[in-house]
Amino acid sequence: MKRSLCILVVTALAALALAGCGHVEPGVTQQTKIYHDAPVDKSRLAVNVRPKAKLDESPQVLLYPFWVAQKMDNHMLVGRELARIVHQTWTGLEVFQTIDYDPQLIYRGPEQAVSVARAAGADLVIVGIVPYLITGGSVDSSAVTLQIRIYETKGGNLLLSMDQSARVNAKRTQDWILFTIETRLSDSPLTEAIASMAADMAVPLKSWLPPTDAELGFADNALGMTRRILASGGSGGSGGEANSRALAQGLAGANGKDGVKLKVEFDVDSARIREGSYPLLNELAQALKGDQLHGRKVVVSGHADSDHTREYNQKLSERRAQSVKAYLAERGGVDAKLIRTEGFGEMRPLFPNTSAANKQRNRRVEVRLDQSGR
The missing domain is CATH 3.30.1330.60 (OmpA-like domain)
Structure with a gap:
């Protein structure tokens, strides 16, 4: 009896602790429900190529729509949206003084992107490759891998290369007798994952760019x-x-x-x-x-x-x-x-x-x- 009481007390205390981290729907005739927003789980950001020195002046930058390598419907439309999220994130963080995004461009390789950016008067061109993408929406897990490559347009040299993966997991409901814990997905987990990776990538970018x-x-x-x-x-x-x-x-x-x-x-x-x-x-x-x-x-x-x-x-x-x-x-x-x-x-x-x-x-x-x- 005492042991059962102890278990119930510990369970209740655990519920109170978890309640501070999520939304609670108390119940009288049924179990209390505790909802947690699903976190974005990310791999460590890999910076494979980086410049040797800081830039002396703020560059003019052109961002390309991302190329989704995985076969899927509307892959070009998805690539445009993912690039738009990164553009919005970097603009909000003031990574570049001037960064233009043209959703009508189509990525056909780094040489073509460099040529187009050079003709547009840009100093740098940023391209993104998405080799892996699973979008579960608000009902299932989502995962994405993003590769960012930055080229200078004068000679076409690769200056910066970054890779990262992110995942938002949908978890089964956990039943703790007195309460249940449910992981709640947002309306757009993929947006959260891309924005979170873009914020991580902004750190090495800012360390390379001239001070504001x-x-x-x-x-x-x-x-x-x-x-x-x-x-x-x-x-x-x-x-x-x-x-x-x-x-x-x-x-x-x-x-x-x-x-x-x-x-x-x-x-x-x-x-x-x-x-x-x-x-x-x-x-x-x-x-x-x-x-x-x-x-x-x-x-x-x-x-x-x-x-x-x-x-x-x-x-x-x-x-x-x-x-x-x-x-x-x-x-x-x-x-x-x-x-x-x-x-x-x-x-x-x-x-x-x-x-x-x-x-x-x-x-x-x-x-x-x-x-x-x-």
Whole structure:
């Protein structure tokens, strides 16, 4: 009798513990039912080929509809949908700054995909092969294997190769006398499996790609500017050596010593601020007048790309920093006595000046706390 009671107590406690992990339908005249959402079981992500170095600039990317190698009805339609899920996942995770997906393309091998992507102006083309696929919908188990291959379009070389498998199992109902445990499948287990693998694959992809604007320390609103300015130590300016080391680690701007970076646009070879940058500087003025920064001294530093001579860029960066100070004082209502300016010319680039996008990032304005005591 005691043993039976103990078994019932242990069973009841187990039911309570499991109830915290699922949906419970209590019963009085019948067994209580506990529902669990079926998990996505995945193999370890295999990265078979990886680039030797990080990219210097953000690539233009074309994603192909996936090729379903297994014979099945509507295999092309299924491949388009699977690629769309990966595209949505990577877009949401901001893996690539620009990734285009054309569902009308038909995969006919890597050479053809590279040629099409090159003609479209893409730097990289991503193709996916699905060698194994079982879709049980909401009533049976689903399983899928995904192979991702990334080629550069200039020479057609394979840069990155990743493989992973995933499975969502439908399990039989477990009867524990006092209650039953039922595994509940979602409406689209295959979607969950593909999205989960895409999220795993985003990790090595991000480690290869150049840092984002946010990782570099850029901001475009008063809240972000305030946070980064407060985090700055004000010592050593932009720290070219520290920036290079941080870039190598994929952590540029993470230490906050540089303060906030701003994409202030000027007329060509001029210190005249373009009207399109007025809203950005208005946000900066709001940050500097806010409760957290009010009355604190800051340094506004100008930076240039490598166009023209070093002497020219040095003077231009100084004049542009002074223009920002003048705007903040005259239009933003910031006390000019709290702002000191300086210029670094082309001496502290964030990226090699090898493209228009890189040069745009190098032509920046930085604002940090002034702890020089001047």
